[in-house]
Amino acid sequence: MDGLVYVGGTFRPAADAAISVFDHGLLYGDGVFEGIRAYNGRVFKLERHVERLFDSAKAIRLEIPHTPAEVCDIVVEACRQNGIADGYLRVVVTRGAGDLGLDPRKCPRACLIVIARPTLSIYRAASAGIRIVTSTFRRNAPDTTSPSIKSLNYLNNVLARIEANDRGADEALMLDGHGYVAEATVDNFFIVTDHALMTPPTATNLKGVTRETVMALAATLGITVEEKPFTLFDVWTAREAFICGTAAEVVPVLSVDERVIGNGAIGPVTGRIVTAYHEIVRSQGRSILPAPPVGEVVAGDRV
Numbered sequence: 001m002d003g004l005v006y007v008g009g010t011f012r013p014a015a016d017a018a019i020s021v022f023d024h025g026l027l028y029g030d031g032v033f034e035g036i037r038a039y040n041g042r043v044f045k046l047e048r049h050v051e052r053l054f055d056s057a058k059a060i061r062l063e064i065p066h067t068p069a070e071v072c073d074i075v076v077e078a079c080r081q082n083g084i085a086d087g088y089l090r091v092v093v094t095r096g097a098g099d100l101g102l103d104p105r106k107c108p109r110a111c112l113i114v115i116a117r118p119t120l121s122i123y124r125a126a127s128a129g130i131r132i133v134t135s136t137f138r139r140n141a142p143d144t145t146s147p148s149i150k151s152l153n154y155l156n157n158v159l160a161r162i163e164a165n166d167r168g169a170d171e172a173l174m175l176d177g178h179g180y181v182a183e184a185t186v187d188n189f190f191i192v193t194d195h196a197l198m199t200p201p202t203a204t205n206l207k208g209v210t211r212e213t214v215m216a217l218a219a220t221l222g223i224t225v226e227e228k229p230f231t232l233f234d235v236w237t238a239r240e241a242f243i244c245g246t247a248a249e250v251v252p253v254l255s256v257d258e259r260v261i262g263n264g265a266i267g268p269v270t271g272r273i274v275t276a277y278h279e280i281v282r283s284q285g286r287s288i289l290p291a292p293p294v295g296e297v298v299a300g301d302r303v
């Protein structure tokens with residue numbers, strides 16, 4: 001690994017970037033994280049991701065030793081330090097170094113880590129569509145570790161992904177404890193019915209930033225969106241389906257459990273959402289370029 005990683009308050013060469021073996025993020029999965037993308041020299045939805053990071057931290061009573069504005073600045077600086085205009089950013093906050101024994105009071109200070117990489121590939125041939133299977137592992141119930149918390153506890157999703165790998169599929173679809181569709185292992189899930197774009201309410205899945213973006217884009221495209229619980233029957237009989245997330249973007253789903261969705265090709269609604277998403281991520285976001293010194297005239301300014 002090359003590049004510079006922010007850890008322990010400073011940027012270090014990736015090979016030397018390390019945390020304590022007594023960090024409770026490692027020992028107990030006690031921490032939270034975000035995955036963010038940069039496109040064309042801008043960080044897309046940076047403030048929204050950092051807001052969700054702080055919400056996740058609040059939910060687990062973890063005090064991040066920075067303000068949201070400081071975390072945003074460090075993320076942008078990580079892009080600059082690594083020369084990244086297009087890439088993937090991982091922000092992790094661990095409970096910090098303590099001792100054995102899970103009581104968080106053993107950890108006096110949380111640890112912020114920011115990793116900036118040029119790419120992150122999740123699915124082979126994502127743009128052509130993927131095949132998914134329903135996992136036997138259920139998504140965490142909202143009264144256990146809430147799926148709204150983007151925590152370092154991903155074992156239930158990891159097990160679902162292993163199951164998908166074993167079955168030769170690209171991804172797993174996870175149900176909630178009542179058998180309703182929840183989400184994929186690192187993505188939210190949508191279907192297209194005869195009258196609307198539909199996704200489950202977020203009680204059983206992550207409040208995905210891409211999910212929010214897709215819903216807003218659908219509204220501007222005149223596509224009706226419904227948030228309501230649905231079952232595998234609705235998936236089998238859907239006209240189209242896709243998953244979405246920051247790393248994956250919007251990925252058409254062509255089959256679920258070997259059942260072909262629609263006619264097995266990328267549908268028109270999914271196609272429009274893919275195109276609109278592609279455009280919005282490349283046209284909005286916090287600039288990575290340093291702000292020009294006060295008083296300096298930048299190209300395009302009129303004097």
Ligand SMILES: Cc1ncc(COP(=O)(O)O)c(C=O)c1O
Binds near residue numbers: 183
């Ligand atoms: C479980 C889960 N669901 C959904 C998503 C998609 O969320 P976002 O669009 O904010 O990246 C992720 C992203 O990592 C995830 O881990």
